[in-house]
Amino acid sequence: MTIDAPYTAAEWMAVVAAxxxxxxxxxxxxTGLPMLAAMLAKRTHAPDCVIxxxxxxxxxxxxxxxxxxxxxxxxxxxAMASGLFDVFNYLLQGGxxxxxxxxxxxxxxxxxxxxxxxxxxxxxxxxxxxxSGGGADVAIMSQRxxxxxxxxxxxxxxxxxxxxxxxxxxxxxxxxxAGIPHGGPAALVTTLGLIRYxxxxxxxxxxxxxxxxxxxxxxxQTGFALDIDVPLDLPEPSTQEIEILRRDVDPxxxxxx
Amino acid sequence: MPNKLSSLxxxxxxxxxxxxxxxxxxxxxxxxTALLRELIRAGVSDLHVYCHSAGSDIDLLIGAGCVxxxxxxxxxxxxxxxxxxxxxxxxxxxxxxxxxYSNAAMMARFSAGAMGLPxxxxxxxxxxxxxxxxxxxxxxxxxxxxxxxxxxxxxxFDCPFSGTKTLLLPAIKTDYCLLHVQKASxxxxxxxxxxxxLDIQQALAAKHVFVTCEELVDDDELxxxxxxxxxPPFVVEAVAEVKxxxxxxxxxxxxxxxxAHLRRYDAAAGSAERFAAYLDEFVHGLKSHSDxxxxxxxxxxxxxxxPSPNLGYNAxxxxxxxxx
Numbered sequence: 001m002t003i004d005a006p007y008t009a010a011e012w013m014a015v016v017a018a019x020x021x022x023x024x025x026x027x028x029x030x031t032g033l034p035m036l037a038a039m040l041a042k043r044t045h046a047p048d049c050v051i052x053x054x055x056x057x058x059x060x061x062x063x064x065x066x067x068x069x070x071x072x073x074x075x076x077x078x079a080m081a082s083g084l085f086d087v088f089n090y091l092l093q094g095g096x097x098x099x100x101x102x103x104x105x106x107x108x109x110x111x112x113x114x115x116x117x118x119x120x121x122x123x124x125x126x127x128x129x130x131x132s133g134g135g136a137d138v139a140i141m142s143q144r145x146x147x148x149x150x151x152x153x154x155x156x157x158x159x160x161x162x163x164x165x166x167x168x169x170x171x172x173x174x175x176x177x178a179g180i181p182h183g184g185p186a187a188l189v190t191t192l193g194l195i196r197y198x199x200x201x202x203x204x205x206x207x208x209x210x211x212x213x214x215x216x217x218x219x220x221q222t223g224f225a226l227d228i229d230v231p232l233d234l235p236e237p238s239t240q241e242i243e244i245l246r247r248d249v250d251p252x253x254x255x256x257x
Numbered sequence: 258m259p260n261k262l263s264s265l266x267x268x269x270x271x272x273x274x275x276x277x278x279x280x281x282x283x284x285x286x287x288x289x290t291a292l293l294r295e296l297i298r299a300g301v302s303d304l305h306v307y308c309h310s311a312g313s314d315i316d317l318l319i320g321a322g323c324v325x326x327x328x329x330x331x332x333x334x335x336x337x338x339x340x341x342x343x344x345x346x347x348x349x350x351x352x353x354x355x356x357x358y359s360n361a362a363m364m365a366r367f368s369a370g371a372m373g374l375p376x377x378x379x380x381x382x383x384x385x386x387x388x389x390x391x392x393x394x395x396x397x398x399x400x401x402x403x404x405x406x407x408x409x410x411x412x413x414f415d416c417p418f419s420g421t422k423t424l425l426l427p428a429i430k431t432d433y434c435l436l437h438v439q440k441a442s443x444x445x446x447x448x449x450x451x452x453x454x455l456d457i458q459q460a461l462a463a464k465h466v467f468v469t470c471e472e473l474v475d476d477d478e479l480x481x482x483x484x485x486x487x488x489p490p491f492v493v494e495a496v497a498e499v500k501x502x503x504x505x506x507x508x509x510x511x512x513x514x515x516x517a518h519l520r521r522y523d524a525a526a527g528s529a530e531r532f533a534a535y536l537d538e539f540v541h542g543l544k545s546h547s548d549x550x551x552x553x554x555x556x557x558x559x560x561x562x563x564p565s566p567n568l569g570y571n572a573x574x575x576x577x578x579x580x581x
Contacts, residue, residue: 031335054360055283055310056452067516067576068335070283070310072451072509072569083453084283084309085368088361093380116357116387117348128348130340133310133331136385137361164357166384178384179413179422252577254336 007242009191010256012210013148014040014245015237017101017189020146025098026050026091028138031068032255033148034101039065039249044241052091054134056082065254069134088134092141095182100142105129106160107149109224110202111167111185113139114160122162132164139165144186151190157223168202175202192218194235195226208233258476262443263495265502265546268467269295271495272433275325277305279367279429279463280314281436282506283454285334285514288314289437289469291502291546297321298540307429308332309363309455313522314506316341319353320532321540326354328429330363337519337576342526356410357387362426364455369428370462378423382411388424434463437503439511441470445493446479446486451509451569457487466492469499471511501550501559509569512562516576518553 007015010033017037021027023046029038038051039062050059053066057074058081066073075081091097104113115135119126139145147167149155167185169175175184184202188195193215194208205227206215215228250256269292272278282288293314301323308315308329316332318324320343332341347353358366361381369377382388388411412425436456440448447468449456460466473496479486505518525535543549553559565572 055286055454064570064572066335067337067514068284068286068312070286070452070454071335072286072507072513072564075451075509076568076570081452083457084360084364084455085458088364088381092361122386124351125349128340128345130333131329131331131357132359132385132387134360136359136387137381140383140385141361141380163384163386169384175384179380180383181380181421254577257577 007237008256009210011242011245012237013189013191015241016194016208016235017146017148018044018241019235020187021046021049021099024048026052026096028052028054028092028097028100028142029069030101030103030133030135030138032103034103035065036245036249036255037101040241040245043244043248052087052097054084054087056080056084056087058082058087058091065250067254088137092137095141095143097138097142098144100138100145102135102138102145102147102165103149104135104147104165106155106157107147107188108156108160109158109204110169110171111147111188111197111204112160112163112169113147113165113167114162116162116164118161120161136165139167140180140183142183144183147185147188149188149190151192151218151221153221153223156221168197171202172200192221203227205230206232208235211236258444260443261445261493261496263467263497265292265295265469265497265499266299268292268469268495268497269299269301271465271467272296272299272301274301275303276432277307278433278435279307279431279459280311281434281454281456281459282314282503283452284310284312285337285506285519287437287454287503287508288312288506289435289502290314290317290504290506291499291549292435292437292467292469293317294540294549295546297323297536307363307367307431309360311341312506313338313341313519313526316343316526319343319347320526321536324353328356328358330358330360334519334523337514337516338523342523343532346529358382359385359387364458365426366429367455367458367462369426370430371458374428376425376427378414378425380423382424383422429462431463432465434459434466436460436466437469437499437508439471439508440474440479441468441496442474442476442479443496444476445490445496446476447488447490447493448479448485449487453487460488460492465494468493468496469502470496471500471502471508473498499546502546504553507570510564512559513564513571513574515562516574520578
């Protein structure tokens, strides 16, 4: 189905990320676009997905977008309002998170994320970023992860300046060799397209592009070798998904401005 | 029953410069922010701060020059201010010691301290570059200040039973833990509404726990529902009633965060000059927390942040910036 009104890159990302959530899954959500994706999934194809926030919110029925994962809006009509101890120990480390959402300033070839510091010197960085928060924990302990990032050459380098949150590390079995028992990036949703990772080697390939974007444009804007010769899936947001995003999820255009 | 009633100035004066400290709340929620402003007025300095996801609470202390060293996971007010700007400025200028951990790692460290264990194993941080950097790398010194017996930031350790790789993280014990909660009694019994964040573990990992509350209530009222009380009152050393004591941060069921003020803070924290002006206006230029509330516009001002019926937050709060 196509829709009359155009949709923005952020709306496309929210829809594509939402579709990564299967009904009934337990979803760990971070600040920003992942909140839109999870709220959209819950209002469309995955009404029984369970949203979890690290600050303590478990399975809320949210009516407003939270501004952070500790916002009171994350516990509206929730099953539980707990805290970091319960969520990190029992839900995340206990292996009960099916899918975790991550963002970051830089994402590299193997889905490693930098949210700590830009530049080669951690101690005196060119730009200091907020830090891991729960990001590294979600990357390590979720059963799988979905990363969301703006697609720019400098944001998608061959190697990130600092691995805050490990993805597939150096590819092949390097993640397991580091002692990480399971998980790893399933998808990288960007403003231009959707990147997935091969089994075993964990090399990235372009799986989808946003309508109107050429695969060669995606490659030009990517700092690592990206296989663009795979038959592309072309996900179009439905009218219903865009309407729900605009009318119910973010009516005040906090993210979708 | 002991009477632990204190006042904001007395609590601030009891915090010694050079001590280690943790602060309750999470990003823009339920920080003891009025007490932090009082610490700045009292001239407390050289603090060693431990945190998980902090926001403009610890950033305020950093910008006021109170912090020597910070160990934590995150400093930002979420979407309202995606980076704590004093933190960024101080790190980029090499003016603060710091060491990065993840939130689960800091949770494990506080929990170890609370449980009387020297360390706890975790799966957190495996494979992260955070492990490569020792606490005092700036000075070529790998000792952990506050716990001089601990030599390293973390130790990889294979489980002797299963062989599973784990990471051992050293316990945190702080001199002080400062919390802001909804209700407390003069005996030190406290009631947290909404998420507890990591307040309970932080309190139990501290030598001295000071609590500010929105309202003092009768001890009997809190004892009617003991299942809702999570901290033994004997752990709390002193309590002060500080209405609106978390502003500009939120207190579930009492008031929402203040987007306009947080944006104003964010803009100020981007430069030393602007931040000095902010401090003059909202901290040094005011004698007390009461003056702060009056300056904001008093009770009428807080009406705009009041939670909607049956919600912990204000459903009509204007959260988008005027600029966009």
